[in-house]
Amino acid sequence: MNWILKKISNSKFGNNINKFIAKKFPSKLEQANSKYISCHGMPTDKESLKKNNMVCPECNFHHYISPTSRYNMWFGQNNWLEIKSAEPPSDPYRWEDTKKYIDRLKDAKKTTGQANAILSCEARINNIDVVMSAVDFKFIGGSISMAEGENVLTAVQKAIDKNVPYIFVSASGGMRMMTNILSLMQMTRMTIAINELKAAGLFFGVVVTSPTTGGTAASIVSLSDICVGESGATYAFAGRRIVQAQTPSELPENFQTVEYARNKSGQIDLVLDRKDIYPTLGKILSILLKKNSAIKTVENETTENNKTLTEAS
Amino acid sequence: MKNYLNFESDIKNLEVEIEKLKDPYNQDGLSEIDTKKISQSQEEIDRKLKEIYSNLDPWQITLVARHEDRPKAKFFIDNLFDDFIPLSGDRFYGEDEAVLTGFAKFNEKSVLVIGQEKGDNLETRIERNFGMMRPEGYRKTIRLMKLANKFNIPIISFIDTPGAYPGVGAEERGQAEAIAKSIECCMSLSVPTFAIVIGEGGSGGAIALASSNKVIMLENSIYSVISPEGCATILWRDSKRTLDAAKAMKLSSKDLLELKVIDEIIPEPVGGAHRDRDLILKNVRNSIERNLDEFLSMSGEEVLNHRKDKFLTIGRSKGFVNQSDSLNALSIKKNNINTFLQNFFRSKINLRISIGVIILLGCLIFFL
Ligand SMILES: [Zn+2]
Numbered sequence A: 001m002n003w004i005l006k007k008i009s010n011s012k013f014g015n016n017i018n019k020f021i022a023k024k025f026p027s028k029l030e031q032a033n034s035k036y037i038s039c040h041g042m043p044t045d046k047e048s049l050k051k052n053n054m055v056c057p058e059c060n061f062h063h064y065i066s067p068t069s070r071y072n073m074w075f076g077q078n079n080w081l082e083i084k085s086a087e088p089p090s091d092p093y094r095w096e097d098t099k100k101y102i103d104r105l106k107d108a109k110k111t112t113g114q115a116n117a118i119l120s121c122e123a124r125i126n127n128i129d130v131v132m133s134a135v136d137f138k139f140i141g142g143s144i145s146m147a148e149g150e151n152v153l154t155a156v157q158k159a160i161d162k163n164v165p166y167i168f169v170s171a172s173g174g175m176r177m178m179t180n181i182l183s184l185m186q187m188t189r190m191t192i193a194i195n196e197l198k199a200a201g202l203f204f205g206v207v208v209t210s211p212t213t214g215g216t217a218a219s220i221v222s223l224s225d226i227c228v229g230e231s232g233a234t235y236a237f238a239g240r241r242i243v244q245a246q247t248p249s250e251l252p253e254n255f256q257t258v259e260y261a262r263n264k265s266g267q268i269d270l271v272l273d274r275k276d277i278y279p280t281l282g283k284i285l286s287i288l289l290k291k292n293s294a295i296k297t298v299e300n301e302t303t304e305n306n307k308t309l310t311e312a313s
Numbered sequence B: 001m002k003n004y005l006n007f008e009s010d011i012k013n014l015e016v017e018i019e020k021l022k023d024p025y026n027q028d029g030l031s032e033i034d035t036k037k038i039s040q041s042q043e044e045i046d047r048k049l050k051e052i053y054s055n056l057d058p059w060q061i062t063l064v065a066r067h068e069d070r071p072k073a074k075f076f077i078d079n080l081f082d083d084f085i086p087l088s089g090d091r092f093y094g095e096d097e098a099v100l101t102g103f104a105k106f107n108e109k110s111v112l113v114i115g116q117e118k119g120d121n122l123e124t125r126i127e128r129n130f131g132m133m134r135p136e137g138y139r140k141t142i143r144l145m146k147l148a149n150k151f152n153i154p155i156i157s158f159i160d161t162p163g164a165y166p167g168v169g170a171e172e173r174g175q176a177e178a179i180a181k182s183i184e185c186c187m188s189l190s191v192p193t194f195a196i197v198i199g200e201g202g203s204g205g206a207i208a209l210a211s212s213n214k215v216i217m218l219e220n221s222i223y224s225v226i227s228p229e230g231c232a233t234i235l236w237r238d239s240k241r242t243l244d245a246a247k248a249m250k251l252s253s254k255d256l257l258e259l260k261v262i263d264e265i266i267p268e269p270v271g272g273a274h275r276d277r278d279l280i281l282k283n284v285r286n287s288i289e290r291n292l293d294e295f296l297s298m299s300g301e302e303v304l305n306h307r308k309d310k311f312l313t314i315g316r317s318k319g320f321v322n323q324s325d326s327l328n329a330l331s332i333k334k335n336n337i338n339t340f341l342q343n344f345f346r347s348k349i350n351l352r353i354s355i356g357v358i359i360l361l362g363c364l365i366f367f368l
Helices: A002-010 A012-021 A028-033 A046-051 A067-075 A101-112 A146-162 A177-199 A240-246 A258-263 A274-288 A294-312 B006-022 B035-053 B058-065 B073-080 B122-127 B135-150 B168-172 B175-186 B203-210 B228-236 B242-249 B253-258 B277-294 B300-313 B336-346 B348-367
Strands: A036-039 A042-045 A081-083 A118-125 A128-135 A166-172 A204-212 A226-230 A270-272 B082-086 B099-106 B109-116 B155-161 B193-202 B214-218 B222-224 B264-266
Touching: A036 A046, A042 A046, A067 A118, A067 A128, A081 A146, A118 A146, A118 A274, A128 A146, A128 A274, A146 A166, A146 A177, A177 A204, A177 B175, A177 B203, A177 B222, A177 B228, A177 B300, A204 A274, A226 A258, A226 A274, A240 B168, A258 A270, A270 A274, B006 B035, B006 B058, B058 B222, B058 B228, B058 B242, B073 B099, B073 B109, B073 B155, B073 B193, B073 B277, B099 B135, B109 B135, B109 B203, B135 B175, B155 B203, B175 B203, B193 B203, B193 B277, B203 B222, B214 B253, B214 B277, B222 B253, B228 B242, B253 B264, B264 B277
Parallel strands: A128 A166, A166 A204, A204 A226, A226 A270, B109 B155, B155 B193, B193 B214, B193 B222, B214 B264
Antiparallel strands: A036 A042, A081 A118, A118 A128, B082 B099, B099 B109
């Protein structure tokens, strides 16, 4: 629910500022079409960022990437298989605020190319079969509703059926308000799935990317066996603004980042740059599952062969 | 001095009048109590209350749910249970007074009682942190829920919180983790668990303890992912449009029963739970008795599966799938008719035969 709290900054006060500076700053559409993106206070070439998986070569800021881009970067374009899930009724509340929820959904589907905010797949990390889910923050703030919950359930079921590890990459504002209580129920439903996964003796890994807050942080994300944070990512339960309202003093620097969660609150095992996450997960999996990577297996075989040869001689 | 909500001003005037009538010596010109007039006014109040409370809009329900005089968790714990032994602390960091927890007897049966307590006056409200639990609160309840599970003791939770506490310390000590682990714990217990929303069921702070076999709501309580104020501010960009938000959010007990998210509504006295505390106690007691009995003959495994199944089914109804066929099934089972049709038409022989039969029938009808 906290992605939404950010939007408070767009309330009256924010609007006035926006009006004041509207002429100086380009619109969203202009930004999307521009060759440049603003980073470390400078226009930065998008193409060079893309080559570097949207990590700024100058300041190491990790710009957002979609689940599809992450899968392509990790596995290669054709080396992952999407897991599709059933679609529950999407708008039982017939919700309408300043905009109809079905229109918001339509827009989100169009811009992200996804059926819901979560994209799940079967793939291999370091030659080890895994099932993965990743959240698309551009899909209504990566908020979780019924379709997203159902997607997680389907993916976890797949992991249990295949007897393989499950990895969840989060970027979510929490539970979606437009399906209110039915969204909230997904916290419990996803937890049931993870409980079943663990009961089957399978590994559950989480990668926290920016931003991960609210009910998503307070359910599936906090239940990992091992939790990796992506450098600089926001990781919180309550939004910074809300916490600041409860606190007379300035909030600590780095407050609610994965670095802070690792060093201060002990909620994250390790923080890694984007490029290091895949190889590290591979190492973790091969150690925990006691499986050697492809190259090492071949080496072992040859040494064994040598042994038998020497023994024979 | 009673507290009145803004839509109760008529009631307030009438009740003030009655107070005056009952105390004639403070009045000029009156020397004896006018019983006839008092009973008339009382009837008028009852009629007005009925009228107002049968037509509450969702925002007014929200105000009733948060009413200062509304009975809180401590009231129910003190009056429904015997030998309540309050137990403190999470054994890691500290104690959280926003939640009362302890073992007790209910009709001679052992139970664990958990109650999110908002406090009754300013002093206790601050002491109880307005019912907003910190991580140590959830860790305390996890610890004691596991203990109850060990001794096969059912758990009754009273839910009344605006939400989990959003403070620096709470964030630092892992509020998100504490809530997640509380849900995880709730979904692993093999004893029957009941959550009764007595006022406000505030988002993650509530579901952390309300992931139970039965979720029950008092008639004028609410349960929601965000407050109407928060929702109005964010989605309508206007904090005053609480009525619009509350209407859209379907946060009342009636709405939630229709959505099949809760199992039961406990009726309240006319004018809200605080207007007749004995009656609300009686209604809550009846509900607990009935629900405890329902699970009496079930095995631990059956109880756990009942709970899992309940939550897995939520949101799948209404044209999606009627019920998950087997327990523990995570993925959705296809509708039986759909599966039949799919399998039937998958084989071409079946299709040809059925077309043949239809043609044959057509011919028969035509020639006869
Ligand atoms: Zn930069």
